[in-house]
Amino acid sequence: MSGSIRMPPxxxxxxxxxxxxxxxxxWAEPDPVDELATRLEEFIAAAVHPDEIAALLESDGMSDxxxxxxxxxxxxxxxxxxxxxxxxxxxxxxxxxxxxxWEIGLLxxxxxxxxxxxxxxxxxxxxxxxxxxxxxLGLPAGTVPLLAGALCGWTWNQGLAHRAYSWLGxxxxxxxxxxxxxGAPAGALLGSLVAxxxxxxxxxxxxxxxxxxxxxxxxxxxxxxxxxxALLAALLxxxxxxxxxxxxxxxxAARLAxxxxxxxxxxALAAIEVAPAVRQSGDGDGTQIGWSAGFAALLPFGGSQETxxxxxxxxxxxxxLPYAFFGLGSGVLVVFVALGDVLADGSSTAAVAAxxxxxxxxxxxxxxxxxxRFRSGSLAGLRSSSTSREFWRTTAGTLVKCLSGYLAAxxxxxxxxAALWPHAPGLDGxxxxxxxxxxxxxxxxxxxxxxxxxxxxxVICCAAGLAQAGALLADGVSPHLVGLVVYxxxxxxxxxxxCWQLGRATAHR
Numbered sequence: 150m151s152g153s154i155r156m157p158p159x160x161x162x163x164x165x166x167x168x169x170x171x172x173x174x175x176w177a178e179p180d181p182v183d184e185l186a187t188r189l190e191e192f193i194a195a196a197v198h199p200d201e202i203a204a205l206l207e208s209d210g211m212s213d214x215x216x217x218x219x220x221x222x223x224x225x226x227x228x229x230x231x232x233x234x235x236x237x238x239x240x241x242x243x244x245x246x247x248x249x250x251w252e253i254g255l256l257x258x259x260x261x262x263x264x265x266x267x268x269x270x271x272x273x274x275x276x277x278x279x280x281x282x283x284x285x286l287g288l289p290a291g292t293v294p295l296l297a298g299a300l301c302g303w304t305w306n307q308g309l310a311h312r313a314y315s316w317l318g319x320x321x322x323x324x325x326x327x328x329x330x331x332g333a334p335a336g337a338l339l340g341s342l343v344a345x346x347x348x349x350x351x352x353x354x355x356x357x358x359x360x361x362x363x364x365x366x367x368x369x370x371x372x373x374x375x376x377x378x379a380l381l382a383a384l385l386x387x388x389x390x391x392x393x394x395x396x397x398x399x400x401x402a403a404r405l406a407x408x409x410x411x412x413x414x415x416x417a418l419a420a421i422e423v424a425p426a427v428r429q430s431g432d433g434d435g436t437q438i439g440w441s442a443g444f445a446a447l448l449p450f451g452g453s454q455e456t457x458x459x460x461x462x463x464x465x466x467x468x469x470l471p472y473a474f475f476g477l478g479s480g481v482l483v484v485f486v487a488l489g490d491v492l493a494d495g496s497s498t499a500a501v502a503a504x505x506x507x508x509x510x511x512x513x514x515x516x517x518x519x520x521x522r523f524r525s526g527s528l529a530g531l532r533s534s535s536t537s538r539e540f541w542r543t544t545a546g547t548l549v550k551c552l553s554g555y556l557a558a559x560x561x562x563x564x565x566x567a568a569l570w571p572h573a574p575g576l577d578g579x580x581x582x583x584x585x586x587x588x589x590x591x592x593x594x595x596x597x598x599x600x601x602x603x604x605x606x607x608v609i610c611c612a613a614g615l616a617q618a619g620a621l622l623a624d625g626v627s628p629h630l631v632g633l634v635v636y637x638x639x640x641x642x643x644x645x646x647x648c649w650q651l652g653r654a655t656a657h658r
Contacts, residue, residue, distance in 0.1 A: 181219055181220055182220050182221075182222075182228070182231055182232065182235070183235070185220070185228075185232065186232050186235045186236055189202070189205070189232065190236055192205060193232050193233065193236040194236050194237065194238060194239040194240075195239065195240055196233065197240075198233075199226065199229040199230045199232075199233040200226070200229065201229075202228075202229035202232050202233060203225045203226050203228075203229035206225045206228060206229060207225055211225060213225060216228050247529075247532060249525050249528065249529075250528075251521045251522075251524040251525040251528060252521075252525060253518065253521045255518050257377070258514045258515065258517045258518035258521075259514040259515070259518070260377055260378070260381065260514070261372075261377055261513070261514055261517060262510070262511050262512065262513045262514020262515065262516075262517070263381070263511070263514065264368075264372075264377055264380055264381050264384070265510050265511075265513050265514075266507060266510040266511045267381070267384045267388055268364060268368075268384065269507065269510070270387065270388045270391035270392070271361075271364075271387055271391065271408060271411075273391040273394055273395060274387065274390055274391050274394055274399075274404040274407055274408050275357045275404070275408060276404075277353075277401050277404065278291070278353040278354060278356065278357045279291035279292075279295075279353065279354055279357065291348075291351055291353070291354030291357065291358075292488070293347055293348055294344035294345070294347055294348040294351060294354045294355050294357075294358045295344070295354060295357065295358050295361065296484060296488075297343045297344050297346075297347045297348075297358070298340040298341065298343055298344035298358035298359070298361055298362050299340075299358075299361060299365075299480070300477060300480050300481065300484070301336075301339055301340045301343045301344075301362070302336060302337075302340045302361070302362050302365035302366070303365070303476040303477065303479075303480040304473045304474070304476050304477040304480070305332075305335075305336040305339060305340070305473065306333075306336055306365055306366065306369040306476070307472045307473050307475065307476030307477075308469040308470060308472050308473030308476070309328070309329070309332040309333065309336060309369060309469075310369055310372070310373050310472075311468070311469040311472040311473075312328050312332065312464065312466075312469045313325040313328050313329050313332075313373045314373060315464035315468070315469070316328060316464060317373075319463075319464070323425065323426065325373070326422070326423045326425055326426040327423075327426045329369070329370045329373065329374075329422075329423050329426075330423040330426045330427075333366035333367065333369060333370050333419065333423075334366065336362070336365070336366045336369075337359075337362045337363045337365070337366040337367075338362075339362075340358070340359075340361070340362030340365065340366075341355075341358065341359035341362050341363075344358035344359065344362070345359075360408065360409075360412055363412060363416065364412055364415060366419075367412075367415045367416045367418070367419035368380060368415060368419075370419035370422050370423060371415070371418055371419055371422060374422045376418065376422065379418050380415065380418070383411055383414040383415045383418060384411055384415070386407060386410060386411055387407050387408060387410070387411035390403070390404070390407035391407075395571075471603040471604045471606075471607040472598070472603055472607070474607040474608075474610075474611055475594060475598070475603060475606055475607040475610055477611065477614075478607060478609075478610025478611035478612075478613065478614050479590075479591055479594065479610050481610075481611075481614030481617075481618070482587060482590065482591075482610065482613060482614055482617070482636075483506055483509055483510075483587075485614070485617050485618075485632065486505050486506050486509065486583075486584065486587060486632075487503055487505070487506035503570060504563065504566035504567040504569075504570040504576075505563060505566070505567075505576070505580065505584050507566045507570075508559060508562040508563040508565075508566045508567075508584070509559070509584070509587070509588070509591070511562050511566075512555065512558055512559045512562050512588065515554070515555060515558040515559075516555050516558075516591070516592050516595065517595075519551040519552075519554050519555050519592075520551070520592075520595055520596060520599060522547075522551055523547055523548060523551040523596065524599065524657070526543075526544070526547035526550075526551070527543075527544045527547060527651075527657045528657065530543030530544050530547065531654060531657060537652050537654075538652075540652060540654065541651050541652035544651045544652075544657075545648070545651055548647065548651065552589065552592060552593075555588065555592050556585055556588055556589070559584070559585060559588045560581075560585065563576055563581060563584055564576070579629045579630070579633060580629060582633060583629065583632045583633045583636050586633070586636035586637050586639075586640045587632075587636045587640075589636075589640040589643070589644065590609075590610065590613065590636055590639045590640050590643060593606075593640065593643040593644055593646075593647050594606035594609070594610055594643060596647055597643065597646060597647060597650070600647075600650045600656040600657075601656065602646065602650060602656075605643075605646050606643065606646075609639050609642055609643055610639070612639075613635050613636070613638075613639040616631075616635050617631060617632060617635050620635075
């Protein structure tokens with residue numbers, strides 16, 4: 150096609166008066182333009198611009214000379230405009246229900262939430278490795294290296310998972326596996342070294358933290374590759390042993406065997422998933438790991454050789470950093486929920502806050518499902534709305550429903566875990582309100598991630614974590630009041646950003 154883009158005739162009826170066409174006398178020959186309009190009526194009625202009709206005419210082989218001779222207009226564009234004027238617009242709805250790319254089953258999301266929380270039973274089996282006096286902060290023995298390793302693992306694996314998902318989104322599964330092949334062991338090593346650095350004298354706790362880092366790395370591989378069921382099956386023996394240990398004494402050898410057994414199974418499953426990234430050596434005498442290809446997959450130019458693409462089409466390495474910092478910020482906030490009382494009061498009884506942390510972890514399953522439901526509802530609103538204001542109202546209503554559903558699930562889970570947790574008193578109003586506000590922070594942060602505004606969510610979560618950490622250093626400040634203010638402020642800012650994004654159709658892609 151050639152020619153400039155033209156506005157359809159009659160597109161500005163407020164400035165151009167309508168001029169009716171004259172009737173042809175009954176004795177005159179049929180108008181060839183009317184005949185052509187009748188023949189192409191279905192296509193012309195569905196066109197949104199005359200250039201679509203011009204393209205059809207040119208594809209049918211009509212030259213400008215033929216059009217001038219038969220239809221009396223100068224070229225295909227003029228004929229297309231004439232046809233566009235004569236046929237009323239009709240845009241039929243697609244046959245059958247519209248495809249919903251955000252449809253997902255609730256059971257799968259609940260399974261992921263359960264898999265997130267199930268490893269917590271490993272701390273029951275690992276209690277003998279964490280025995281000892283309290284540290285200088287009043288925390289139980291081994292808490293500091295475990296927290297340091299966990300925060301390091303959450304940060305690293307969030308960024309690694311985004312990097313691997315980015316390769317999968319480009320259809321390069323080999324590069325995704327290679328990035329996991331190098332990134333997962335590197336994250337496990339980094340978490341272990343951090344735990345050793347903060348507590349070099351607590352070898353038992355450091356060993357447990359190293360196992361924790363290895364599990365986080367292997368679980369990241371399985372979750373990225375969609376192997377949640379395999380991960381659940383690998384954790385079931387450990388979970389059953391932990392439940393048995395809470396009911397009756399279990400020997401230390403049996404505890405250690407259950408922990409190492411589940412860790413070994415999870416690690417083996419992760420190794421199987423990245424096995425295609427291990428290529429045969431050229432002479433066939435063995436195998437060699439493509440470490441250079443794995444490191445390249447972590448870099449902006451590291452796609453697989455089979456999938457050729459321009460350099461700029463590879464995932465941007467710095468694009469994974471906000472996801473890593475969001476993992477760090479949200480992890481710090483959850484840690485303060487679990488240990489805020491202990492850090493502020495110097496008490497060794499963390500059971501009061503532990504149910505809240507467990508409830509938050511379990512709620513990630515419903516949170517994921519409700520995020521998908523919101524994206525599905527916003528897509529339906531985009532199809533049904535005719536103005537941006539109407540679309541904003543529709544998506545705002547969907548947002549209120551989904552966020553209310555998540556807070557209701559978190560509320561019920563909080564009550565259930567507080568009731569079932571041994572020696573744990575019920576949640577009071579301040580703690581429960583702070584927990585629900587933190588739920589708003591996490592859910593809206595995840596929603597901003599899906600909008601592509603992850604940097605804002607990461608900055609706010611990290612700032613909230615720093616504010617709460619700074620409040621612990623101040624004397625005479627209630628940690629519950631500080632948590633309430635920090636979570637409330639972060640939730641308000643994130644909610645405002647979400648509302649600003651609601652009316653932008655490009656944010657719902």
